[in-house]
Amino acid sequence: MPGKKRGKQTVVFHNPPVITSSASIVGPDEGKGPFGSYFDQVLPDYMFGEKTWEKAESKMLREAVKLAINKANLKEDDIEVILAGDLLNQTISANYAARDLSLPLLGLYGACSTMAESLLLGAMLVDGGFFSKVVAATSSHHHTAERQFRFPTEQGVQPTVTTQWTATAAGAVVLQSEGSGPRITAATVGKVVDMGQKDMSNMGSAMAPAAVDTIKAHLDDLKRSPDYYDLILTGDLGKIGKAIAEELFVVKGIVPKPFYNDCGVLLYDENQDVNAGGSGCGCAACMLCGPLLKKMQEGSLKKLLLVATGALMSPTSMFQGESIPCVAHAVAVEMN
Amino acid sequence: MVPWYSAFIVGGILCLIGQLVMDLTKAQITPGHILVGYITSGAILSGLGLYQPLVEIGGAGATIPLSGFGHLLTQGTLKAVEQKGLLGAFSGGIEAAAAGITAAVIFGYIAAVIFNPKG
Amino acid sequence: MEEQNLELKNIEQKEYDDLVNKVKPKPPVLKNCIWAFVVGGLICTLAQFIQNYFMGLGMSRQDAASYTSIIMIFLAALATGLGVYDELGKRAGAGSIVPITGFANAIVASAMEFKREGYIFGVGARIFSVAGPTLVFGFAVAFFIGLLKVFINS
Incomplete structure (x- = not known):
């Protein structure tokens, strides 16, 4: 084995x-x-x-x-x-x-x-x-x-x-360990990626490289193509982070585009006053625990890769002029 | 007395400059930066004798923006230096600004007691 | 070797910066500026009316200006307490930050925010968290100008 x-x-x-x-x-x-x-x-x-x-x-x-x-x-x-x-x-x-x-x-x-x-x-x-x-x-x-x-x-x-x-x-x-429902089949631990971004009001741009890095590592490690998944979903990149991630996918040679989305973009309506979209731990959490797992139970979504993204700075490190280190972890959730 | 439209235009332009600084510079500018920038520039311009003419034209349009507060500090200091010399440099600024600062602290504290932040 | 890596990293970060700037939408500068100009102008106009009223009562210009500031600060404190000023600030930007009402808003908002941590180390300690730096720089600059004046006079 x-x-x-x-x-x-x-x-x-x-x-x-x-x-x-x-x-x-x-x-x-x-x-x-x-x-x-x-x-x-x-x-x-x-x-x-x-x-x-x-x-x-x-x-x-x-x-x-x-x-x-x-x-x-x-x-x-x-x-x-x-x-x-x-x-x-x-x-x-x-x-x-x-x-x-x-x-x-x-x-x-x-x-x-x-x-x-x-x-x-x-x-x-x-x-x-x-x-x-x-x-x-x-x-x-x-x-x-x-x-x-x-x-x-x-x-x-x-x-x-x-x-x-x-x-x-x-x-x-x-x-x-036992029961019925969607199963967690694989997971990828993300590296801390820092592309030198320092803007506290632009977290999506800081986190996008970490998300792409983890997705690429996940696909490479498992020798999978992106279309193995029905949906690859990042946690809270928001509109701008998502657009950047899509550019980075092209650079890295992975093309999950039609099956790629972001919880921060999905969580709110266009006309809600949230600017570039949602963020926060709860963003990925409520999307997973609400709509996504329900859709998996119903069978309309079978293979999901959830890539929650986190920005690891503190107000202190920001005042000291440090850039924003980011991490993303991926979990594959599959429904038989 | 300064007519209202002069105050509108001068005050409006001073705010517009702040907006341009916020929108066109690369670094993230917070309200704190803007406030510090205005009080500092106002104080310096006042020291150079450049702010008083703006007050003559714009009235409240020049004194209400925070640069006007800087102007008040500098003028208070200069006046006190004339009267008391070195001691004036230490005491003049705060004396001139005392009413505004105390008002902000008192009203701020009262508001905190009465109201809860709604978010 | 390490230097080379560092240089590579810098180039990579520079390229990434360019990508971010390419993707990032431009701020609506014109709209923001109109908002800032109009709101800032209106706040100053209101202050001018108040000042003119006091001067009409026979007050000196200096005293009228001081009373005007106090009233503007009061109005800003009230608007902040009622939860209106932050909504205005979302649209008006510098138009509601630059006037003394913005300074008052920063003080009142900090004081209110930390009420739940107590009246001494919450409200009392945090009240100047934003306005404090402003006063420090204002006092310092005015002091040095005064000091310069002392030297010139002597």
Whole structure:
């Protein structure tokens, strides 16, 4: 039996873990988008009945995890470990959510790539036989991200054409060694790529090279052509990052164009005031846990490569003049 | 008294310059940069004697933009230096700007107590 | 060898910069400028009316200007508190940043934003997070001009 590693960065799973259930909770603006009806819960406001936005984000994550566990017909106690992270300092949304759930936590920080990172590690834990029921989850909240990374929310700041809108969304999946549903068949761990971009209001351009690098590594390692997948979906490059990624695909000689899209572009309507599109951990998470997995269950989507992209800078590194290092992880989800 | 249309045009042009700086320079310019840039340029232009003529023409159109605040600081300092010498260089600026700064702090604090950010 | 790699990396980054600039849409400069001009102009016009009113009451120009600033700052604080100023700022850009109302907005927005971290280390500490640098540079420049004046006078 050959090992599980392929090429340099990719692993394949011998007993592909099953996504037995998923849940998504989104904010009011995401609910107004084209996929609004696919999400399990659309919040009427940004507070979710809490006193602060940070608490609201943590509650979104917690409730999404609970809902996913519920939908898998499991009890919270059945879950052996939760892999979760978010954008906030010290990943407090995940920490406090896991505190309230009193579940073992492996906290992750992959910025907006966290959904793919948690799925990838969760799948390894399950396929490796260490655990049989794990939860992978992540969240982001527009206002908590804004105040931590950019400006106070009431400050009059003009967005640029490249500015992206951090999605208010949380997504969670239950991964099990057995059951029915889409399976995670392979995954690629991304390298940190930095093309010297320094513009905090143009994250798509910073992240696009990392996404393309990981997609190329994935295809090369598995000796697959892009059309193996029905859809290759990046996490949150937005309109501009997507356009750049398409140019880079041509340069690298991979042509997934008709089957390529980006969650940040899909999540919102043209006429929603989000400039270059969505971003944030929740962007890829809610798209996966809402519309994508539903379409896989229905059978209208069979092979998906989710490439969640994350920008790994901090406000401190930006003030110190550093450029934006980016990472992208890929997970292949297939429905038999 | 300065007519309203002079204030409109001078104030409008000063803001327009700021917009051009934001849109046409490569580096990411935040409101903080704009504010620092305006107060600094206003203070320097005032020191060179170039800002007062603009105030004569534009009235509030020149004093309300933050460059006018820089002008106020410089003029306050210069006036205090005339009266008190070196001590004036230390005290004049803040004295001249005291009303505006205190107003901003007081109203800011009150607003924070009353209102919650809506996002 | 390392130097060569670094140079290669620089060339690669330069090429990537060019690609980004090619793909990136241009900002709507004309539209932004019209917004900035009109909104900035209107804010200054309102201030001029207030100032003229006070001068009409017999106030000196200096005092009238100070009262005008205080009223403009109050109005900006109110608009920020009501959640209107940031909406205006999205469209008006520099038109709502450059006037003293923009300075007030930066102070009030910072103060409000950190209310949930407490009134001392939240509001009190963060109130000048944006406006602080502005004042530092303003004070410093004015001080050095004053110092220069001291030397010229002596």
